[in-house]
Amino acid sequence: MSNYSIKDLEQLSGIKAHTLRIWEQRYNLLNPKRTDTNIRYYDDVDLKLILNVAMLNTNGIKISKIAAMSSNDISQEIIRLTDQSMDHTDQIQALTICMIEMDEDRFEKVLSTNILKLGFEETVLDVIYPFLSKIGVLWQTGAINPAQEHFISNLIRQKLIVAIDGQMGKSQGKTFMLFLPEGELHELSLLFSSYLIKKHGHKVIYLGQSTPQIDLISVYKIQQPDYLLTIITSSPTGDKVQDYVNMLGKEFSKSEIFISGLQALEQSLTIPSNIRLLTYAKEIKQVLLQMDHETV
Numbered sequence: 001m002s003n004y005s006i007k008d009l010e011q012l013s014g015i016k017a018h019t020l021r022i023w024e025q026r027y028n029l030l031n032p033k034r035t036d037t038n039i040r041y042y043d044d045v046d047l048k049l050i051l052n053v054a055m056l057n058t059n060g061i062k063i064s065k066i067a068a069m070s071s072n073d074i075s076q077e078i079i080r081l082t083d084q085s086m087d088h089t090d091q092i093q094a095l096t097i098c099m100i101e102m103d104e105d106r107f108e109k110v111l112s113t114n115i116l117k118l119g120f121e122e123t124v125l126d127v128i129y130p131f132l133s134k135i136g137v138l139w140q141t142g143a144i145n146p147a148q149e150h151f152i153s154n155l156i157r158q159k160l161i162v163a164i165d166g167q168m169g170k171s172q173g174k175t176f177m178l179f180l181p182e183g184e185l186h187e188l189s190l191l192f193s194s195y196l197i198k199k200h201g202h203k204v205i206y207l208g209q210s211t212p213q214i215d216l217i218s219v220y221k222i223q224q225p226d227y228l229l230t231i232i233t234s235s236p237t238g239d240k241v242q243d244y245v246n247m248l249g250k251e252f253s254k255s256e257i258f259i260s261g262l263q264a265l266e267q268s269l270t271i272p273s274n275i276r277l278l279t280y281a282k283e284i285k286q287v288l289l290q291m292d293h294e295t296v
Contacts (some may be wrong), residue, residue: 002142003041006032011137012047013054020050022155027067029053048100052078059085063076082110085119092131099144099152107155120163121285124192128156129281132188153188160191174291176224177255179207179216181244183235189260190231193284197229200288202293217251228252229284232261242269249275258284 010017023029030050032040042050052074056066066074082094091114098107107141114123135152138144176197178190187209194204205223207216220228228248236244241263248257249272259276271277278284 002044002047002145004047004142005041006041007177008142009014009042009047009050013050015050015054015057023053023063023067027061027063029067044100048097051093051097055081055090055097059090071081079106080222083113086114088126088130091127092134094151095127095131095152096134096138099138099148102148102151103261104151107152111155111159115159121196124160125281131179132156135162156188157191160188160195164191164198165193167195168257173200174200174227175203175205175223175225176227177205177207177220177223178229179211180230181232181235182212184231184233185209186233186261189233189281190229192281193229193231196285200292202288202291213247213251220252220255225255228255228257230257230259230261232259232263234263237263241267245275246272249273258287260284 004012006017006020009015020030024032030042031048032042032046034040049071053063055065056074056077057063061077069077078094079095081090085091091110094110095107097103098110105228111116111123111128115126118126135144135149139149178194178197180187180190190206190208195204205219205225207219218289230248232241232244245259245264248259253274255274257275258278259275260283264277265279269277278287
């Protein structure tokens with residue numbers, strides 16, 4: 001069980017610490033504990049409650065009414081709101097609650113409902129990607145543990161793989177080779193890129209996580225892809241990122257290479273002429289739409 005300060009609750013819920021203190025004092029909404037040195041802290045139960053309360057309050061339910069509701073009533077109201085609302089913030093909050101509770105059935109229902117109403121692409125871009133960003137905040141504050149992060153990432157990964165399997169390439173399409181650098185394991189964005197590429201009728205050679213340089217070169221010689229795409233989120237880091245980019249530009253000089261990811265975008269890199277940085281998730285879709293236009 002994790003411990004949270006009131007500032008942690010503020011960051012995770014979006015409710016100001018001052019407001020949380022008023023709710024605590026006026027409505028006995030939270031039940032802070034104290035350490036042996038008399039420092040106040042909150043636990044997982046408090047976090048779950050305040051996430052639910054924040055969602056209800058944002059949707060117009062007065063705090064006095066929420067405070068009088070039972071835990072079961074709050075849960076039922078959250079489910080009702082999630083099912084009816086297509087507001088992206090509400091959906092992200094609902095997914096966050098599912099993750100903290102590790103409620104797979106509810107997570108599947110929320111995600112499936114969004115896909116049905118919004119479509120797969122919009123769900124990924126407008127709900128899942130912001131949700132993954134929120135997971136990063138939760139990780140930094142210690143609000144989730146590795147098991148919770150792996151649990152939710154694997155559920156999303158399964159959805160992406162099913163969506164990819166439903167796409168068929170075209171014989172006249174280009175060939176893309178997708179891979180992550182050696183040591184890089186953050187695969188969700190690469191999987192979504194694979195989905196988009198296949199949806200636009202192109203062939204994907206998917207090498208996936210942690211691809212050694214020697215294997216990358218070997219497959220390239222056999223397949224001779226038109227394009228390469230990689231995402232550098234956590235590995236390599238520092239000066240090694242520039243070295244890696246230089247290697248890609250040199251070894252695969254006959255192909256155009258797309259690179260994205262935190263490590264690539266946060267540094268002032270010297271970019272070889274055959275490499276293009278993609279700065280956000282929707283940009284790969286724009287690249288594909290431009291290709292479609294050029295072939296018409």
